[in-house]
Amino acid sequence: MHDSHPDAVTLARWLDGEISDDAGGAVASHVATCALCRSEAEAGQAFAEALAAPVPSLPPGFVARTCARATASHAPMAPLWWLALSRPWRAALAALLLGSAVLGWRLGATVQPQPDPAELLAASLAVPELAAIEGQAPVEVRR
Ligand SMILES: [Zn+2]
CATH class of the missing domain: 1.20.5 (Single alpha-helices involved in coiled-coils or other helix-helix interfaces)
Structure with missing residues (x-):
């Protein structure tokens, strides 16, 4: 069964001891004779050990000092x-x-403000000669 290289999932399950003794023995005998799979198994073992190692504790006051430095360095920046x-x-x-x-x-x-064009037009319509021609009273311009 394991004359060919075991796949990554099988190798990981073998490292975790999740494979039955028969199949696990086949993987173990292949890994013992295959440099490529032995290298993969050693890398997986090192990764598992790193995950299992205890997380180092932070030095006392580390969080408070870090927060103080982060808030102190909030000076406004130029674009x-x-x-x-x-x-x-x-x-x-x-x-x-x-x-x-x-x-x-x-x-x-x-600069002087320009006269409103609407007012200029209204003033031109209020010309008395124009009103006399039309027989009407001059148009009153409200300002
Ligand atoms: Zn192999």
């Missing part, structure tokens, strides 16, 4: 694209943004 820029580029970009803001503020203070 990644900003960090990717070199220092002169950051200075130039900051100056450009500041200059644009100042220029926009100054332009906004000097």
